[in-house]
Amino acid sequence: MIFRSELKQNAKEQLRGRWGLAIFVTLCANILTGLVSVSSDSYEISTRMLIIEGIIVIIGIVIAGAITVGFSKFLLKFARREEDASIKDIFSQFNILPKTLGLYLLVMICTIIGTILFIVPGIIIGLMLSQSYFVLAEDNSKSITECMKESARIMNGYKWDFFVLQLSFIGWAILSIISCGIGFLWLSPYYSLTTANFYLTIKDR
Template sequence: MQQQGYYYKGNGEIKDNARFQLRGRWGNAILGFLIYVVIIVAVYRVWGEGKIILLLLQGPMLFGLSKFFLQFKRTRENVSYEVLFSGFSKFKDTFLLGVIIQLAVIVGIILLIIPGIVIALMYSQAFPIMVDNPNVSAIEALSMSRRYMKGNLMRLFLLQLSFIGWSLLSILSVGIGFIWLQPYYQLSTINFYDDLVRIRFNDESQGYQF
């Protein structure tokens, strides 16, 4: 796909890049994601579904997960696991961002399933945007995500869809396959985000308006 003289990477290339970035560093990526999952699952098991503690954790932990994989993608060094908890240093914004996205998706799904999917795709870049722009508010991050995803909803949907086969195989492996699949998926979506940033930066440097 072309945007103002610059080309978006195809989803195949995005996934190839993610696999290359994982070479020799699978352990760091897997453990980082497992720490995130263990915390969320532990809170769910101890306090139960729908409790306020899970809602309080969601936004900050998603921010930390985005930051972890952004650093993983952009450097060749192993990323500190402390990064996973960085969202708590700006709790107000990360908490609010998580709540708004969750409520928007729920409302969309209640109306019809498709609007819920569209909303989730539209706001999918809000957390990495907030990582890259620490001074933006939750509302500003959501607005920026909408602009970034303009014309790119189907690209991301197809990228996500391309993991269905691997997900089915992971289910057949009694879930063990997800230990490798999820870091691969997370890093692929981060590569997708960085591709959006690359195109946007190049176009803005040429004076294009959005």
């Protein structure tokens, strides 16, 4: 049985005295992966602007996987209180760019297809593959399919626990929205580190 309160408490203890680093790295990772959803605020979009935005989105998709796996590596090191956890970690996975891109696209495509067919299967698939990035971050030698299979294996019997864990942050998310988004500076690393603790708890069970 997974105790949500224990995972969250562990995250708080790990963050004590290290909030600055966690906020900085999380913010950088979110900004870089946010390139995928970049859009124009212009009312009159020219062909040139569309091409530029298209290029930015493509670049964003290409690097999103590497940044996501790199951020996962940072979270695992941070959770283990390794002193060398730093901003460098989020850029540490570009040496396996084809693999991180492939994993990112496959996880996204599988989740989208499941959601299009029916909402519930999409959620289940998303939960099943949610640990894939942590798996690859821990072992770069694993193939894309091995990471996805390993995620599905360790999530067997824990999908509901992870789903409820995510829901438990809704209240904090609402408060963060009310604060004009400022609260997310603290919520994002807190949530991310809690998910890393979840992975570390179930991976060897």
